Amino acid sequence: MASKTVKTSSDEILCEGELEKRSHSLFQVWKKKRCVLTADRLRLFSGKTGPAKELFFHSILKVDCVEHTSKYVYFTIVTNYYKEIDFRCTGKSCWNAAITMALIDFQNRRALEDFRRYRYQRSASETQSEPETHGTS
Template sequence: MSSQNRVLKEGFLEKRSNGLLQLWKKKRCLLTDDGLRLYDWKRSGSDSSAKAKELRFERMATVDCVEYKRGLVYFTVVMAGGQEIDFRCQQEGTPWNAEIALSLVRFKNLLAVQSGRTRHLAHLGSTGEEEAPDL
């Protein structure tokens, strides 16, 4: 993700590990225009060079499996290849799952508009529907 991306939300999420015990690990997160960055919360103070796991919207399929339990929101980010990544966050304010889902929809809509515009321009160029000069 480029450093020019606007930060839409910043805060903490808990991500379930892939290991045998599937422990919840706290992550500092940045939601940007093109995806979600996950930093280890212990090492990520103000160091912008800290290594981040990137979940880009272009590789995300959906955000689902929302459950509310004891003040927490549990949700799953499903990647295009079928990989599922489980998260949980506090229920207060606007939960992360809603912010991520809305940003994903915004990203996919922008891609669809750009794709439609490209197809439309290609169609105009191939059919010769340019303005003919008056004789």
Template sequence: MSFPAKVIRDGLLEKRSSGLLQLWKKKRCVLTEEGLRLHNCKGSKAKELRFERMATVDCVEYKRGLVYFTVVMATGKEIDFRCPQDGTAWNAEIALSLVRHKNLQAVQTGRNRHLSTAHLGSTGEDEEL
């Protein structure tokens, strides 16, 4: 059974388009434990940026009351965002959630490695009867 991911933050962000003019477009964003979902304000299908495909949150600049930041994907693709500087900035929330996700992955990988080596170590071949 799959449970919906816990919502950490929900609100508006502006994303720079990848077109020739690189216009800023408002997106309704939902930050969850699994990643960032971007909804067009028109209500079409959401785009999801999952943490397992993210590398880092970078390039923070403060200008005229706005925070500009970049989400860098594992493929090297960069996605630019901006948001108001008031309160806790989206970039900090996304970065903390990404670190939390990567830490949980590392712990799980360590557990799996420990369990597999413990299991492989107890073959019973060296035991005397």
């Protein structure tokens, strides 16, 4: 199943398709997952029914590209707690790039929000701490 990319707002789908995730079991089997990428998370579906596992971008530190072969791109998502989740996709699907770009966009938006919040709080505290000047005659 090829991935499909769409222009989006924050809730719309950026990319949808198939990824393979490596299990953490003894045999480390690759399992196919239907995936949906949005501006703030990656959803992983095991089957046609059942809840999705969600990887929220606020809990992801980075995406590491591990290896390119003639058939697959292997990459790892590293969480804020340094848990590593291994994936692979066909080279043509570019899932690693789509996830990386969405993560960077999310981190940039969050940094701007933090900066604006800091600037607003600093401005408000400076306004409150300015002494009132009263003219005396």
